[in-house]
Amino acid sequence: MAVFYPNNFGKAHLVLILRKTYKGVHSNQIGFPGGRVEPEDENLAQTALRETEEEVGIPRSNIEVIRELTRLYIPPSNFWVQPYMGMVDETPVLIPQESEVERILEVDLDHFLDHSNFVKQELSTSYMNNMIVPAFRLNEQIVWGATGMMLSEIREIFRKSF
Numbered sequence: 340m341a342v343f344y345p346n347n348f349g350k351a352h353l354v355l356i357l358r359k360t361y362k363g364v365h366s367n368q369i370g371f372p373g374g375r376v377e378p379e380d381e382n383l384a385q386t387a388l389r390e391t392e393e394e395v396g397i398p399r400s401n402i403e404v405i406r407e408l409t410r411l412y413i414p415p416s417n418f419w420v421q422p423y424m425g426m427v428d429e430t431p432v433l434i435p436q437e438s439e440v441e442r443i444l445e446v447d448l449d450h451f452l453d454h455s456n457f458v459k460q461e462l463s464t465s466y467m468n469n470m471i472v473p474a475f476r477l478n479e480q481i482v483w484g485a486t487g488m489m490l491s492e493i494r495e496i497f498r499k500s501f
Contacts, residue, residue: 451475
């Protein structure tokens with residue numbers, strides 16, 4: 340769930356998370372709140388809302404789902420992801436889920452939309468060395484891969500809207 344909200348000064352922000360370090364392909368990576376479908380979830384939007392509430396503390400009842408983004412396959416984890424964009428009218432109290440979230444990143448929308456923060460970065464991962472990837476430099480972090488692809492789609496939506 341890509342959640343947009345006003346900060347205490349009324350500036351639009353987007354929430355991302357830094358995942359905890361664990362044995363897995365997405366360990367210590369930047370991403371959106373989200374996760375696996377649970378039996379109680381009525382649909383994928385409900386999964387995204389529940390996971391957002393669990394991981395960053397925004398009550399699902401406070402999030403208005405704006406739109407569905409493009410479904411995306413993530414080869415390293417063999418998952419299909421259905422991202423959504425959501426909006427909260429008031430500044431939320433963000434509380435990281437202790438077991439899964441190392442840190443919450445509050446990204447200023449203007450900073451995100453600034454073209455100079457779209458970069459090419461050389462990275463090495465557990466499955467590939469020295470690859471050049473498109474990425475975003477946000478809050479002193481490099482955001483790439485599936486999250487970067489979702490951010491690119493969101494950026495294009497904003498570009499076409501304004």
